Amino acid sequence: MKLSFILVTFVSIFTIVNPLGAIPTFLMHANDWTPEQMRRNAFRATSTMAAVLIFFALTGNLLFDLMNITMPAFRIAGGMILFSVAFSMTRGANQRRKLLKEEVADAEQREDIAIVPLAIPLLAGPGSIGTVILLMSQHPGFLTAGTVIFCILLVAGVTFLIFSNARYLLRILGASGVRVMTRLFGLLLAAISIQFIINGITSALPAISKGIDL
Numbered sequence: 001m002k003l004s005f006i007l008v009t010f011v012s013i014f015t016i017v018n019p020l021g022a023i024p025t026f027l028m029h030a031n032d033w034t035p036e037q038m039r040r041n042a043f044r045a046t047s048t049m050a051a052v053l054i055f056f057a058l059t060g061n062l063l064f065d066l067m068n069i070t071m072p073a074f075r076i077a078g079g080m081i082l083f084s085v086a087f088s089m090t091r092g093a094n095q096r097r098k099l100l101k102e103e104v105a106d107a108e109q110r111e112d113i114a115i116v117p118l119a120i121p122l123l124a125g126p127g128s129i130g131t132v133i134l135l136m137s138q139h140p141g142f143l144t145a146g147t148v149i150f151c152i153l154l155v156a157g158v159t160f161l162i163f164s165n166a167r168y169l170l171r172i173l174g175a176s177g178v179r180v181m182t183r184l185f186g187l188l189l190a191a192i193s194i195q196f197i198i199n200g201i202t203s204a205l206p207a208i209s210k211g212i213d214l
Contacts, residue, residue: 005144008192009135010151015189016082016128017049018089019159021182023166024175025122029113030166041114042163048119050156053132057148060133061140071137075200078130082193085127089186092179123159134196 026045030038064074135148162169173181 005139006147006151009147010154011188012131012135012192013053013128013148013151013155014158015185015192016085016131017123017155017159018182018185019123019155019162020169020173020178021089021185022122022159023162023170023173023178026118026163027166027170029118038166039164041118042160042166044114045118045123045163046156046160048115049123049128049159050152052120052124053128053152054149056129057132057136057152058145060129060136070204072200072204075134075137075196075203078134079193079196079200081130082127082134082196083190086186086188086190086193089189090183091186092183138199 026042030041033041061071064071132148132152136144138144170178
């Protein structure tokens with residue numbers, strides 16, 4: 001397993017999860033939480049995120065086989081979706097972070113806001129789910145699965161630390177600092193998404209040249 005793949009895996013997952021960009025939304029729900037409640041809900045949110053991403057990382061290829069979706073097709077489609085997310089991030093308008101007022105009001109009436117909407121879809125949304133499935137498809141095997149799972153857990157741990165200290169970090173970074181970091185993450189994600197598209201096209205070319213299904 002190359003170090004470059006490990007780094008790309010971690011950076012890809014961390015960038016699409018974007019815990020720094022999620023701080024304002026997290027704090028919106030944490031106004032009345034004590035430090036202990038903040039840590040507890042941060043753990044629930046990040047552990048749920050990790051469980052969801054690991055589940056899809058391990059079952060994504062099986063779902064595609066059942067639906068007769070080829071990996072080149074998913075790499076191209078997934079890369080395009082990730083590029084759309086990255087473009088919104090670079091513009092400072094990350095649509096994935098926006099929640100309807102009705103969703104926020106409903107969440108505040110329940111005790112599971114750490115699960116929905118914080119873990120799903122704030123952290124483990126379509127973009128992050130698609131990312132882990134794409135990463136698993138790059139080099140199928142136990143080493144790849146172990147690397148992706150390890151990086152998911154590592155990102156979850158870092159996100160937990162960020163959420164647990166969200167108030168302190170927001171004072172340091174400020175709203176403008178969070179926006180700058182989000183734009184930088186968006187630029188990285190754009191480059192990664194383009195590489196996914198290139199890999200998908202490269203994998204599809206032999207089948208296309210033969211005039212057969214991918």
